[in-house]
Amino acid sequence: MRNVSDIAANILSVLFYPLFIPTYGMIFFCRAYSMHATPLPLVWQLVAIFGTFALTCAIPISAIWIMVRKGDIKDMQIENMHERTIPYLYTLFGFGCWSYFLFSILHAPLSISMISVGATVAIGLIALINRWWKISAHLTGTGGFVGGLMAYCLSIGAIPTIGTMTLFFGLSLLMMWARLRLNAHTDSQVSAGWLLGMICTFIPYYIALYAA
16 A cells, blocks of 8 residues: 555646646736736636646547557556657647637736746757656756746845745645656756746746847
């Protein structure tokens, strides 16, 4: 029988499955932007959240589920590195559509739109890196959340509270522990994944801001 630590690690891995992170992020940033910058209409927020879920979660997960059913991959977590390439390509397509959706259809605030661009770049990079090395997608997701938070706060001239940063960095450490506990990755793979996600979502906003 699995012990409590293994059960906790599995629960964390499911709750913070990489494809759930953009939806969590959109909920957070919609509410944060409305509170600290310009209030966003409730209908706009709902469309943004459900559109994010459809494009970054429902479409890729449906493709992965079909591949599991067909026997192309073994499980939804896709622990085998060599089975990840095609699912990553489906995910990259969904994330690319998400960025277009935010920019061209919803005309989302730049601070939110550029986080989606960074997340899309991160997916493309981990798809490429995965050809040779099993970098952690879970930690890319949580690192991306932290990088997006930092970019957002700087974009509105706010300093994140100690409680907020403790929460997000604490979550990152918990995810590192969970993936290591399950023997899904090595120390370097989870660390590299987190740094990749954080950098990719932190930098694009400033590139767009200073290029404008």
